[in-house]
Amino acid sequence: MSGDHALEWLRREGRIVIVGASLAGLRAAETLRKEGFAGSLTLIGDEPHEPYDRPPLSKQVLLGHASADHTELPRRRGLDAQWRLGVAATGLDMAARRVRLADGDEVEYDRLLITTGVRARPWPHPAEAELDGVFVLRTRDDAARLHRRLAASPRRVLVIGAGFTGSEIASACRERGLPVTVAERGAAPLVGALGGVIGQVAAELQRAHGVDLRCGIMVTGLEGDSAGRLRRAHLSDGTTLDTDVAVVSLGATRNTEWLAGSGVGAGPRGIACDAGCRAFDIRGIVTDDIFVAGDVARSPHAIFGYQFLSLEHWGNAVAQAETAAHNMISSSSERRPHLWVPAFWSSQFGVNIKSVGVPSLGEEVIVAQGSLADHRFTGVYGYQGRVIAAVSFDQTKWLEFYQRQIETAAPFPPEYSSVDRRPEGLRPVPADFPDPSLPTHGPSVTVSGYSPTDQRITFTPARA
């Protein structure tokens, strides 16, 4: 059978299986049908719910403006698909082209798309994570549980980790009038995503809204009462904090364990794929029948030096799913690269934060418009003399311009004058990202003494 005929056959009566029934899986399925795939389509999801949207969970849902049970994503078209919801995929046989399911069933495919995404990183101490009052926020069930607890007016909420999700949770709590402490081991909120210069603005926002923000602090332990209810947190500065709710917002872990031993190049950092969304196997050879999209994918991006980027962005999930679906049923000459320029948004403390490009690549940042002090500005990041990213606080309208600057590798610092340029923004300053070569997790441990019986271990909690 020639390649053309094989492709025709695939499009007409092939079997496509999508593992991961969330945003990326759904949009990929729609794209397959839109582009004329007429064969059988199966979507497998470990959650019992049909695909739903997650961004509202840390905002509208916690504020009570929307119900966690009603965030299902609108469909672009009918799918004529078989849904296997509430059953996780547990294994993959690449040679036999079969996916194993938790209920013992097996599903055969001609093309496989993996969109299994990420899950919330749990509190590292399992017994403490089990305490009543300790939450994570990733799924709609998580959001429903947390919302119920917030509605019961806890005395204090402790948010552990001031990334975007943690900061949005803190914002929602303050809007509900709840006392909130945020513990962040870095020097400022959002520092990993946006750097220390912008992070300071995020810190000012939190404090201006009454958040008890503690930076350079780690939570070293969660303590419960005799009934197993959270009552206290222990902090790395030796203090304790009485609290009855703790929300663990320490980022996400990629859902790749089910691929262990399969031969797919999958691990804790995601699944490596080429720019056409085809997965690599562990030998570094690209597969031709297994594709990846969304949060679980790591793919090389031409604009960013062909670095492998993992992007936990809503827009990336949609765009990469569309590209993967197109490529799954196209000949090699018709395939497209995933060239989406990274972009995300956050809404916290009444401010709309948006970004394009990859800020964390930035060496320097310049306030191109507006002012940090006003909490309303556009910051532009430079990397090796070119514009690599931009972030806006309540200045969305300028971002599209900077996206073009990124796409065209415009020089940094910008050579043009712009509207509302202030004297303070005339010079680039170091963007102040944490040094990636330094460990950010865990304590420093030093050993003294020579013989095994003399050796003493000194434990120093990490500081930012």
Place this chain on the structure above:
Amino acid sequence: MRLVVDLNRCQGYAQCAFLAPDVFAMHGEESLLYNPHADEAQREQVRRAATACPVQAILVEYPQEAPAAVEEGLSGVR
């Protein structure tokens, strides 16, 4: 009915908040918060809001209607 707003695309024009204030609301100067599950009674207001959006960032699935002809995905690819 189900709806989603591509907030990468949204520029805070707030047309939706004027046309369907029970579903869309501005939060601060530029942030949009919306109810992803709008009440059926809001159908015409939501339709007007989605149509009026200057950047066409609102995707709605209306029950008992064929899915809207959204051919270019709401992916933030402009």
